[in-house]
Amino acid sequence: MATGVGLLAVGACAERVEAPxxxxxxxxxxxxxxxxxxxxxxxxxxxxxxxxxAARLEEVRLRFLRMGGTRNEITGAYHGQYIFIDRAGVWIGKSLEGARFIALARTGDGRLAVPGAISRDESGRPVGVAAPPEPVPG
Incomplete structure (x- = not known):
């Protein structure tokens, strides 16, 4: 039985495709x-x-959408990591099936930005353009 479990584990690992x-x-x-x-x-x-x-992949995604395509998601690879782009933003993972971590989030107007740099309104929704700074009196 242990041999069978070992063979299954090796078989599952063999299917994992490494990014170039x-x-x-x-x-x-x-x-x-x-x-x-x-x-x-x-x-x-x-x-x-x-x-x-990720920016080059986003360009490809938008180009296909402008030509009439319907796919809103694209997958890419860079330096041994996978890049996943969808409506929420850009995600990075070590494998096609494993955990993904956010790298860039979409602003209110659809641009990509570092998640901590996005301004949000009272409801938590992203705001496309931050308000200008208040003028300093004097």
Missing amino acids: YDRGVCFAVELGAEGEPPTFNKVADDQPQIEHC
């Missing part, structure tokens, strides 16, 4: 059909940070 680690290269990931491995398509070279790759 090509220095500075941003990939779009097309998930394969059931049992098929994903396809990694190069989007951009010379991307200095994962946020830049």
Whole structure:
């Protein structure tokens, strides 16, 4: 029985697909059909940070939507990590199936920003443009 459990564990690990680690290269990931491995398509070279790759992927997502596409989500890869872009923002994870962590959130007008930099109104909804600072008397 222990051998069977061990074989199942090895089989489950074998299906995990590692994101490519090509220095500075941003990939779009097309998930394969059931049992098929994903396809990694190069989007951009010379991307200095994962946020830049996320920006390139967001451009691809918006371009497809403007051409009549209906997919609001896109998956990418950069330096061995996966990038997931959806209506809420940009998420980063080590695997396609594992935990994801927010990297960039959408502002009220749909732009992407660092989550702590987003202004919110009384209800907690994001505000697209922060109010100008109050003038200093004097």
